[in-house]
Structures are given as C-alpha cells and as structure tokens.
Amino acid sequence: MSRAVLSLGANLGDRAAALRGAITALRDEGVLVARSTLYETPPWGPVEQPPYLNAVVVVRGDRDAAGWLTRAHELEQAAGRTRGVRFGPRTLDVDVVTVTGDDGRPVLSEEPALTLPHPRAHERAFVLVPWAALDPGAVLPGRGAVRDLLAALPPEDVAAVVRWEHLQ
Ligand SMILES: Nc1ncnc2c1ncn2[C@@H]1O[C@H](COP(=O)(O)OP(=O)(O)OP(=O)(O)O)[C@@H](O)[C@H]1O
Numbered sequence: 001m002s003r004a005v006l007s008l009g010a011n012l013g014d015r016a017a018a019l020r021g022a023i024t025a026l027r028d029e030g031v032l033v034a035r036s037t038l039y040e041t042p043p044w045g046p047v048e049q050p051p052y053l054n055a056v057v058v059v060r061g062d063r064d065a066a067g068w069l070t071r072a073h074e075l076e077q078a079a080g081r082t083r084g085v086r087f088g089p090r091t092l093d094v095d096v097v098t099v100t101g102d103d104g105r106p107v108l109s110e111e112p113a114l115t116l117p118h119p120r121a122h123e124r125a126f127v128l129v130p131w132a133a134l135d136p137g138a139v140l141p142g143r144g145a146v147r148d149l150l151a152a153l154p155p156e157d158v159a160a161v162v163r164w165e166h167l168q
C-alpha cells in the first residue's frame with residue numbers, strides 16, 4: 001500500500017476529456033483520494049506549444065512506486081498519447097510527483113526511468129498551484145513545503161495558472 005501524488009497535463013485534442021477520463025478511471029478502480037480542479041496553464045519549458053490544462057490527484061492503493069508509473073503510462077496510452085518531443089505537446093501526460101510508503105516515508109529514487117520525487121516538480125507552478133489548493137499542508141520531500149516553493153517562484157508564473165472551470 002502506498003500513496004502517490006500524480007500530475008496530469010494535456011494540451012492536444014479535448015484536454016478536459018483527457019483529464020476527466022483519467023480521473024474517472026482512478027476513481028472507478030477505487031484508488032482516488034482527492035483531486036484538484038482543472039487549471040489552464042501556459043506551456044512550461046523550451047518548446048513553443050498551446051496552453052495546457054493541468055490537475056493534481058492523490059491516489060492510494062496496493063502498488064509500489066514502479067506500479068504507479070506503470071499506471072501513469074497506461075492512462076497516457078488510453079488517452080492516445082504517442083511519444084514525441086521531450087517537453088512537447090501531448091494528449092495526456094501523467095507524472096509521478098512523489099510516493100509515500102505505508103511507513104510514512106517518501107520513496108526516493110535517482111533512476112532515470114523513475115526519479116522520485118519528480119526532479120522538476122518544485123519549479124513548476126502548474127504542479128504546485130493545484131497541489132497546494134488540494135492540500136495546503138503538502139510537502140515535496142527534499143524540497144520543502146509546497147506553499148514555500150510557490151512563494152519562491154516568480155509571481156507572474158503563479159498568477160498565470162488559472163482555474164479553468166471558472167473560465168467556462
Ligand atoms: N517521477 C517520474 N514520473 C514520470 N516519469 C518519470 C519519472 N521519473 C522518470 N520518468 C521517466 O521519464 C520518461 C519520460 O517521460 P515523459 O515523456 O512524460 O517526459 P516529459 O513529460 O517530456 O518530461 P517531464 O517528466 O519533465 O514532464 C518516462 O519514460 C519515465 O520513465
């Protein structure tokens with residue numbers, strides 16, 4: 001049994017359907033603990049591409065860290081994702097942000113195939129804003145409180161992450 005925080009993102013096709021489909025699948029299999037609302041976010045990184053919808057979910061179930069990565073890849077495939085450019089556009093991206101074992105300890109890994117906590121989560125407003133809204137006391141192991149990490153980001157990056165359901 002472990003608990004994982006997953007980051008979901010989509011910027012091609014019906015973005016909301018892709019995120020909602022993944023969240024519904026996790027709920028239906030009984031592992032969804034909590035989900036954020038959907039946020040529209042400017043593209044992070046070096047690739048010019050359309051805006052993303054992002055969300056963060058907390059899941060708990062009978063999987064180890066590698067098992068959550070496998071589930072993440074299955075959800076991406078179910079949304080029709082094909083592997084393209086690094087940091088490039090996609091129908092669904094599911095990243096494993098952090099995993100906590102039943103003993104309450106974070107799983108730490110430096111393996112390229114599964115680095116935990118996710119090595120770029122601390123610098124991504126599209127992860128930190130939904131996560132802090134979902135769990136104001138959240139901590140990114142090795143980096144600190146999510147609220148403090150958000151305070152360290154450029155304010156314009158944080159302000160650009162907008163609750164999408166309010167825009168509809
Ligand atoms: N914590 C992690 N969560 C998801 N994938 C990871 C993680 N650590 C390592 N990986 C590996 O990263 C590889 C590339 O993943 P992906 O194509 O989603 O990268 P990306 O989305 O372009 O970049 P990023 O991971 O920074 O969002 C995956 O095949 C996976 O094995």
Ligand SMILES: Nc1nc2c(c(=O)[nH]1)N=C(CO)CN2
Binds near residue numbers: 009010044045086088
């Ligand atoms: N806003 C935002 N930007 C991104 C995202 C994402 O989910 N949201 N995912 C990426 C894939 O690496 C690259 N850039």
